Amino acid sequence: MHRPPSAETEVAAELADVRPELASRYAAELPGARAAVLTRLWRALAYEPLPWVVRHQRGREGLTLRLSDGRRLHGPHADPYGTAAYVTAVHLDETPYDDPARLLTDPSVPHGASFAAELGHSVASLALARAGQGAHSKEWPSRDWEWEQRVVDGHPFHPNCRSRPGFSVAEQLAYAPEHGPVVTLGLVPVRAAECLLTGDWPQRMRDGERLLIPVHPWQAEHVLKRPYDPYGDGVAAHPLMSLRTLALPGGPHVKTALSARLTSSVRDISAYSIGMSATLSDFASDLAARMDGLLHVTRTLGAATADSPDLAAVLRESPQEYAGSGERVVPVAALATTGLPESPVWLAEFTRLTLTVGLRLLELGVALEAHGQNLLVVLSASGSPVRLVYRDLADIRVSPARLARHGIPLPELTGRIVTDDVPTLRRKLFGSLVAGALAGTAGSGAALRGALEAVVRDLPATEDLAALRHEPLPTKALTLMRLSPGTPGDQWAELPNPLVTEVF
Template sequence: MYPSCSAEAQLAQELDALRPSLAASYAAALSGARAAVLTRLWRALAHEPLPWIARREAVADGLVLRLVDGRRLHGPACDPFATTAYVTEVRLQGEPHDRPARLMTALGVPHGADFAVELDHSTASLALSRAGQPEPGAAVPTSSGEWEQRVVDGHPYHPGCRSRPGFSVAEQFAYGPEHRPVVRLGLLPVDDCLVRGEWPKWLRDGERPLVPVHPWQTEHVLGVTAQDGPDARPLMSLRTLALPYGGLYEGLHVKTSVSARLTSSVRDVSVGSVETALAVSAFAESIAARTDGLLHVTRTLGAASAHSPDLAAVLREPPEVYADTAAGERVVPVAALPLTGLPDSPAWSADFARLALTVGLRLLETGVALEAHGQNLLVVLAPDGSPRRLVYRDLADIRVSPARLARHGVTAPELPARIVTDDETALRRKLFGSLVAGALASTAGSAEALRAALAGAAGDLPRTPDAAALREAPLPTKALTLMRLSPRQPGDQWTLLPNPLA
């Protein structure tokens, strides 16, 4: 059943020893997990500027990729915005492949062997995540954090959607948000500590700050024993956890360092981001105030670092602060919207697209490009499910244009150099790639549904050059597979997808 020496087999062996009652569910979930990862990989092969693909040809029964070495790869027609697993097999020189890792190995491209390992682990971890889900009819989540834990499949378009190298089965159960664990945070006293903002009393040992630390980090990176801290629930990003409401903690979200490569990035917290955390937060809050209440940014309350990205933490307020829960409002991460039964009509999709694009384009015109993907962007829903306003969190990867700010009479504060740019292409890529080709596309689930949502909202969008580019130009999106196959080229790389409105 399992390829020898594969992550699928390794996880199966660990599962047999740790939780044998899930072994059958895991085995049953593997075919769907393979198709889900293969669908994401096929999207990349069909649309990213991979140097070993010479050309792409639409044929009667799908799509043919001609490789530079003369080989032929054939698969189904590709919907770049599909979120269902519709690719169950592709053929390389006539030989069928249903396992993404084996396909990548067979392609034999530079750095493909390492990426194949990630794909193998992504497939096995995804099957494990699906195997451990509650039976249908489980209680409906009541908080944004509970909705986050229902997002089982991870990134909707990244082939490494569940790649967690360095995490055993036991650690996935203990720390993976989709397994709904409670995680006991550690607390480490730091004598020489960089602190910004208010550092609460429960995070101090006399005069020494206590830095919250993830237990995986304590065991695998720091190699120290930490004091017992509060229990918390991991959110979608795994290294960010929600503390309980009431008492000392008031539902705070704690972003910790986890120096492991999850999906694409190593999830540590840079010293620079701690140094500027409060300034960036205050600036973003002031810009959000220009949206007439349509957008709120969760404030950064404090940040601390032991002058190392391996030991740092950021405290943020929870998104529920911006919902009137007594009146029946609820906050849901955009990535979880399809799990709520929304969108439930073309009109709802158009309303949501109108809200998101109005906010995003208004901020972009002012000079701030949000990275508004389904994890960073949350929506406040009315009791009837209609979208009322947005909440944005995690400011580490926004882009800020001093020139655009100046045109609106705003002086840019001192910000990290890496988020500052006046390059029009970079600003549009940041917003359009995350919001349109990411959050809106994955919520819609197909090119046709995305076209309908955008068309329903287009007439109400501001008449700006950015909005015109959104309507007429191809959609930028991160070339996620190219980035994993280009380990010596740091930073984002991009590709263009067909614009449903063009």
């Protein structure tokens, strides 16, 4: 197929200048990267409530989508929980497309041009990420950031799984975790009296009456527009899978302000989240103590903002603080690299652990956003899942009514975190944990069905469990959200429940 100049060719040209030895491997990885992104996009077209897809027809030969302009899209059956790149082309009427960016451009989808550009970046950056990978060692990593950097392909279901708009090739190689760099953070001095500070700020990040706020070098150059001149020698750190969060020497992790669009949205660190951080940290630690040792929550050590979401940072414990002798703490997103989920017995054990904790917390009044990045599992020396670690409390939901029902005091929380709306609470947990972390770990609807069937009958009977067993599974409509720039907040899709409907 003919392809006009695109993100793929732009990356190839830059790569020829900065890392020419990767050029041939990058070119070789492009077809697989297109298939990986196209598979994610096809899943979205099949299951999200996109207004220009008016009918779905499933037959023996695959799935046909009738579009509002009268044309048809045809491709293979779409497994809503599948992570393998099985879609190599789809047909718009009689024309085959293997490029997801062109597929979103040619049908004249509303707001499709900007999303298509993001898809092009996703393909190119994914190919670049794969090109730089060596074989994983058979030995499991011993350091937290090494586990994080094993996650090469990014989000298992988002078409923008590796989109890096605003980052040159040189910047991706220098800052993105999948390339394994060491990043030197700047330390910007700001008078403490001019900052909103919660928790404790470490002495090594103070200079008299000034706080030294860690700043990502990309942020310093592109957003703060100040010469990158780290205070002293700066701080060398290892980027984690979110790119803007890094592991500092000696243990703690720092979430930096990085005002770039990564996957779905531009992330910042708001004064709201800074102000809530200490209260949420204490509250979550108290709730985790009710989980019979099955859950730990990383404590927020300190959070500060210089009256700007573009100059802020949050320091929190490394999840490795909760590893015992011989144990490993592994982000759920990295479990596929261990080979453990290939065992149905292991997958059932992991599913039992996560659902036990998630549903118990939901019953008490807290819905975790337990996707593969926020949720980590502690593995024994033999690889058994023994307990969970959760990090990043900024997007949990707290129900005052449920807390009161169990005699748990409501902390001083306000804003979006607080809600008694049952669908909102269930969407938060089921969308992130079941349709996200568990599905991504299982790798297919059939494997997810088997794991769920093995454990749900033994879980405590609650209304939430009944909903999980019998109702469609919610998931964020990630593509619809990217194609609806005027609609704020999350939008949702419903996936067929593997406990009710055999997906494949």
